[in-house]
Amino acid sequence: MISKAEAKKRVLFVGGGGVGSIGALNLELGGLAEVTLALRSNYKTVVEKGYDITSCDHGRVEGWRPTHVLDHIPNILSESLPPYDYIVLATKNIPDIPPTLSSLLFPAVTPSHTAIVLIQNGLNIEKPLLEAFPTNCVLSGISFIGAHETRHGVIEQADVDRLSIGAFRNPNLIREDEEAVAREFVRIYGAGGKTDCVYEADVPYQRWRKLIYNTCLNSICAITGMDTGRIQLQPRLLTTIVRPAMEEVRLAALSCGIALPLDIADTMIAADAIDMYGAPSMLVDIQKGNFIEVENLLGEPLREGRARGVEMGTVGWLYEVCGALQWRERDRRGMVERPERREYASVGR
């Protein structure tokens, strides 16, 4: 007797760069999901030619497209679409620059049904979504994939796709139900057999752990214009800035009940996904003229630690300078109002 084929999950993937394209490919190869990919800058290229993927997990894949490719986030009501089971966000998360993620997602989310998966860095990223969608499950995705879009539609994946999935706590839902939704996503994502996708029970621990790297190393790379390999070669910079900042984040985590290993700084300074002089995300964003994820990577851990009395002078410093870099990018895009000529006073002698 042949069992009835399992109904495919409807997954909307938002963002089709390195993480999104490989994620969409994994899901469709697993056969348990039908993927709609919502794209922006690379939409035209992907619709016309498909993705050109060179991957350590999948080899060469040319002209690949998921089931649906869109140039917008769909409105399920006005477009008469069935509900999405999962909406996966694989974009940057920059709450200080409008529009908000929740306003973008609003037309695509079915209350009490759609689970929202945030494959994004930083702390407290679930909060605005839980506020906007109080009856929906919000999942945490922490990705260590070494995949990049080198130009529109061209993806290079040099490092195995490792993804941790767990549930952010939504007090309106039952914990066991959230866990089941997370485990279900792990199952459909891992069904193709090419990924290292695991269920992770302790989401806050994993988020704080990655912040040790992102708050302290990622930011100093953005500020100094150097990759982590070059930072690692400057003992003074490590001693005076990177390690103090990492210790501050460790203590902030501890103040929130998260006990990271005492030697977490050593682990993070020695570590990187690629064994070359690779630019971390904030440096890449600075170099490309993108906005940086300053609030989720620096502002949130700073506010959490300071609210609990943790001294965070070095992280505060990194935060203010990264905030100035964000201001510079807003200015460059004409988003800052400033006088043609500045107020002037002669300094004299």
Added chain:
Amino acid sequence: MISKAEAKKRVLFVGGGGVGSIGALNLELGGLAEVTLALRSNYKTVVEKGYDITSCDHGRVEGWRPTHVLDHIPNILSESLPPYDYIVLATKNIPDIPPTLSSLLFPAVTPSHTAIVLIQNGLNIEKPLLEAFPTNCVLSGISFIGAHETRHGVIEQADVDRLSIGAFRNPNLIREDEEAVAREFVRIYGAGGKTDCVYEADVPYQRWRKLIYNTCLNSICAITGMDTGRIQLQPRLLTTIVRPAMEEVRLAALSCGIALPLDIADTMIAADAIDMYGAPSMLVDIQKGNFIEVENLLGEPLREGRARGVEMGTVGWLYEVCGALQWRERDRRGMVERPERREYASVGR
């Protein structure tokens, strides 16, 4: 009865950018000095075509050259030259990058005779020169000239040439003699009547005063890639970084016996030589791929303050990050030894 014409002073000017070219012009127009200008990058242009100067003090001056133009600092013994009365340094002062200024000057200095005039920013710049030339007078020049070399040999001076001259204390000389040498330089520099060149008795006060600007604003401009006008428009950055740093420098000065006005920060934040969005020197150097004056503008005031127990966390931070920018420039020029591939450890989950 006609008096015998005053013998012209022999002045060697090292560095012929904005400050050096206008300085050399002032000296020769005054008629009391014969100037030798030692150039590097713009030597060929100046020898062939002379300077093309557009100046608020002097109007349009085309094809101008001082009496002598050299492509090196002369060796007065091997070249059989008479001694120089003054050697004026109008170059950057970067003691962390060899060769040292004193080794460069050595062949041109006549012991017990040549006065060395440092038209340069920062603290303790006289120390290596007094060590190398213990019987010579070393003068401080603080320039507020708004002159720039826009391309080789082309000088634009938008702001009046204001120069303060005083003597650094050399314990081997008599204070009154040093003062007389300084006043003599003011006289020959100001003889043309177009400059605002004054004798300044309190050199340490003037040096610390200018550091309020250079240590705190100049550096944050270099780090964030923004001019002072844009920094001035960011109240948070002023509150969290610029003002705390300025207060630290004020207290460091006070610990050295220099009482700057309590509102010096307001004066320096509101002030600038030009009423536009003008890049200060460290930002210009970063943009041009030059080394920055990190030790004299940041390292020295930091060390002086800390040695006297002043807390200088914010200036320390600015110093370390500017030091990293200096490392980056050394790396860019191949002056850093670093492994082809970096040490690698997988961060794991």
